[in-house]
Amino acid sequence: MIPVFPDTKVALKGKKGLVVGIANDQSIAWGCAKAFRALGADLAVTYLNERAKKHVEPLAQALEAPIFMPLDVMMEGQTEEAFARIEKEWGQLDFLLHSIAFSPKEALHGRVVDVGRDGFLKTMEVSCWSFMRMARLAEPLMKNGGTMFTMTYYGSQMVVENYNVMGVAKAALEASVRYIAAELGPKGIRVHAISPGPLATRAASGIPEFDELMDKAQSKAPSRSLVSIDDVGNATAFLALDGAKLITGSVLYVDGGYHIID
Template sequence: MIPVFPDTKVALKGKKGLIVGVANDQSIAWGCARAFRGLGAELAVTYLNDRAKKHVEPLAQALEAPIFMPLDVMVEGQTEAVFERIGKEWGQLDFLLHSIAFSPKEALHGRVVDVGRDGFLKTMDVSCWSFLRMAHLAEPLMKNGGTMFTMTYYGSQMVVENYNIMGVAKAALEAAVRYAAAELGPKGIRVHAISPGPLATRAASGIPEFDELMDKAQSKAPARSLVSIDDVGNATAFLALDGAKLITGGVLYIDGGYHIID
């Protein structure tokens, strides 16, 4: 018998997801949030601080997000507060998108072998450990299984000029994805690292000579095209569907094929 698939517009209807990392309408997390919402999911959205709130609040309203809260992972208790409210109001969580990373300027702009301990720890804390912490808090809410996403980059596997200590953090993050996938898989929870090609986001603006990196990606990628936040969002949303329930623990490259080229 030929299977009858549900209308793709409501493929995530009834699902509830947390989106962490929307800074403005150029954010990868915003592209993902739009794709999730377009498939019928209900979303909780966080913003970094009061300064960011004015940029994120209109986007959260456009998503009709019933939960809109501050979340700075370096502020004690804020991460726990978000998950506590989700547990209280929704009683469940079906997917989690972690799209945050940070490295102090002096750590990011210097050589890896010169990075100070404080800079290294802060880079790893925000860029890697915060994902594990969110996974820990999300696990009991994913009673019927679920999906966890985090954002990585090609610089985790290959040395990319000027990516520096962030490449080390992303390599750790990808390892964390594999271990989390193995540990949570028996509960029906899958874990993914999403690796977009270079995008002109606010976070990327901190990387020296980023325009040159984008030009190189466009000229060398087999698709001869730069990725958009919508490209990333659509591919990420697919992995939250039931049809992708046996895909877990890997890195999905959304880069026009750039990662296969020497």
């Protein structure tokens, strides 16, 4: 018998998702949020601080987000407050998008072997540990299973010039995805790392010679094209669907095939 699938336009209808990492309309998290919303999901959206709020608030309004709140993972207790509000207002969470990373300039721009302890710990806290902490807080809210996403990059697996200590952090992040997927899988919770090709986001602006990196990706990728935030968003939203319920612990490359080329 031919299966009958629900209308894809409402495939996430009734689902509740938390989106962390929208900075402006060029953010990968914004591309993902648009895709989630287009499929019918209700979204909680966070912003980093008051300065960022003016850029993010209009986007949250466009998403009709019923929950809009600050979240700086380096502020003591703020992560816990965000999840407590979701528990109070929704009582559940179906998916989580973690799309944040940070490294102090002196750590990111120097050799890995020269990175100081403080710079290394701050890089790891924001770029890796914060995802692990969010996963721990999201777990009891995903009562009927769910999906957790974080953003990584090819520099976790291969040495990419100027990516430096962030490559180390992303490698740790990908390892955490595998371990968390194994631990939470019996509860029906899937965990994924999404690895986009280079994108001109605000976060990427801190990487030296980033324009050259984008040119190289476009010329070498089998697709001969750069990805967009919408490309990343659509691929990510697919993994939140019930049809992807047996896909977990993976690194999904959305890079036009660049990662397969020497």
